[in-house]
Amino acid sequence: MKLFVAVTALTVLAACTSISEVSPAGDGRYTVTTQVRGGMTPWGEIKASSLKRADEYCTQQGKQMHQVDMQTHGVRGWTPQEAELTFACVAG
Template sequence: MKKILILCALIVGCQSVSPVVSIGKDTYMVGANSRGGFTSDAEVTALSVRRAAEWCEAQGKQMELTNSTNSGTQGWTPQQSQVMFKCISK
């Protein structure tokens, strides 16, 4: 059973999303990390984008993506995504 849990942890990996940070007037940044597993760049970016959308939605606004960067290699090195966004009126 212990071997199965370790194998699952290696396949799934560990994901986290940073707090949203203000970087200018109505402009914010958020990042996500994935270590281990076989998470794609798109999945790591989606974590950041979902958090950005939730942030803007909580303010009654809509998220507008302004920039996105990724680093790392799937299954080899930790993957990171950073998105910059604005919260605009719906």
């Protein structure tokens, strides 16, 4: 019985994370979205995933990432969590 409870608890805490490809948003801006389904992932980790992907994208171009906007959607542990980052790559 204890094993069943432990496995159930781990299943609830487990999360599936996906990070979108970088997409042009016009005017030299781009978007990237991180989505987490299930689990209890802190918002800071979700936002950090989008920021890391954007930074990697700009670094590949020899530029620096500049955050323009960050929108979050969802409720931790209840609905999918999503962090949508709008950013620009600027000369360093």
